[in-house]
Amino acid sequence: MSPAWLKTFYDRWNAARGEQLTPGKIAFRYDWNQLLDEASLLRVEDRRAAERNLLKLCQTTSASPARLQNQAHKYRRYIIEKIILPVASEPWLMETFGHIPAVQLQAEALQIVEAFKGCPHPLYPELWTSWCLQIEAAFQQGRNLHPLFWKRPSEVRELLQLTHAFTSKTWQDGTRIREASMALVQDSKALEDRLTLLESCLSSLFERPSTLESFGIVLSESEVKFVGDLTLHYADGSSRLIHKLKGITTVSLSPDLEEAVRASTSATRLLTVENSKTTLPALAAKNTDGSTLLAACSFPSKALVRLLQLLPPDLPVHHFGDTDPTGFLILSKLRQQTAQSVRPFLMQRQASGPPVPLSERDLALLPGLLADPLLADVRDELQRISDTRDKSGFEQEGLGRPDLDGWPFYRSAEGC
Structure with a gap:
């Protein structure tokens, strides 16, 4: 010793x-x-x-x-x-001390990436190969491509295997996470244990924030982030003020939203926001009069859907999302699952900079979106994307930071 x-x-x-x-x-x-x-x-x-x-x-x-x-x-x-x-x-x-030299770890990680690069992908072959090439280039330079670290070759193998398997299936809406986990790896808790890592891999692969919920998977513990005045009311006549501050808070489906019979708010509208990491905090800081209840919606979770069911039916609902095919898919799912007339907010493509070609997933989604009766009001936007094969300026961040205090937050949206 x-x-x-x-x-x-x-x-x-x-x-x-x-x-x-x-x-x-x-x-x-x-x-x-x-x-x-x-x-x-x-x-x-x-x-x-x-x-x-x-x-x-x-x-x-x-x-x-x-x-x-x-x-x-x-x-x-x-x-x-x-x-x-x-x-x-x-x-x-x-x-x-049993130390494995870094150059050996790098070589092992590169061999793993090379092997997965040669694995045919049934749904996104070009996207998969391109992602593996990005990982390979980063590892060769001694860099990581989050959440993949070349110093952890075993984890690289596990995550590439899981990502390949998960994205090779077309998941039915409403598939529970443990059912999906059993279908993939015969371990009911595997996806829950690796949820953050897998979603990071999906975001890296598709080059946009991606969640399991956006693929139709229902999580065991659903919650929603929101900003604004919200009170939940219960069958016994009691009520609970959930939040009245300007910061972001979280409310869970179980038991909070499931046990409530209705929700009230002093806000005059609800705005769901796709990007919860940058856009939602920026809007929260500008929601000075509290007239807007803000809620995160990278995909309509069960908690968000339940919240909309509890709020007054005459409360106007708007959705602020990206203007790529996935962004419009979220709008469609939100309308479908809430059965409400959700209005698109600033979802006109801001063409700027060099063209951004559509990914294989974008191309796979477009025909269904163009035929979707729930998206009739935004079909012109979708047709423009389809005709040009360009989604440049699709991200919410492209609008810059909000420049108005309170609704509608952006001068370009005045009149909405």
Whole structure:
């Protein structure tokens, strides 16, 4: 068993150099007394024992060469100031602690990506190959492509396998997450355990925020983020003020929304917002008069649908989404699941910059969207996207930050 001080020394070397792809060019040095302190060797006898161990490792014997070096005080030669790991001894230190060289991890991760790049994708072959090429290029440069890290090849394999399997199926709306998990990996909780990682992979693959709900999967615990005045009322006559501040809060489907019989708000309209990470907080900061109840909707969750069912039926509902095919799919699903006349808000394409070609998923969605009777009022926008094969300027962030205090938040939307 290696002494505690050597393990601490390895940890410091690993933090400084262990994950570098290029070999070290100069010896690694560390303050000896600081190392002993960090190894919790505080007693005199423990420090002296550590010094004896170090000096042995600094000696060349018939069995092995010197592994370490030390730097003594300039005048008091019996005092050790520095411990030194020569470049030639780095392989010995790595072997001692089972360290896998970074270049080996990188090579393994690249082999995994190469293998998955050659896996045919039944629905999005070009998109899948393009994504794998992006991952490969990042790994070759020693970079990561979130949430994939080349230093974790086993996790790279698992996530690529899961992403490929999940996107190779057309999921029926309402499929429960545990049913989907069993269908994919014969483990009912696998998708829940990897939910954040899988959704990050989907967002990276499709180059837009993507959730399992956007593929028709129903999560076990549904919730909705919102901003504004909201009170829930219950069958026993009690009521509960959920929120009246300007920040974002979350309400769960169970038990809060499921047990409520109605909801009330002082707001005069509801605006659902697709992008909950940037656009929703920006609108919340500008909702100074509280006249708008804001709710996140990257896809209509069961919690959001229940909230709309509880709110007064005459409360106007607007949806602010991206203007690519997926953005209009969200609008359609929102109308379908709530049976309400949800009005599109600022969902006219802002053509700007170079053209952005449609992805395979966009092209797969367009025919159904063009034929969707729930999207008759935005069919011209969809037809324009279909004709030009261009979705440039589709993201909400392209409008910039809100420039009005309160509704309609953007000068370009005045009159909505």
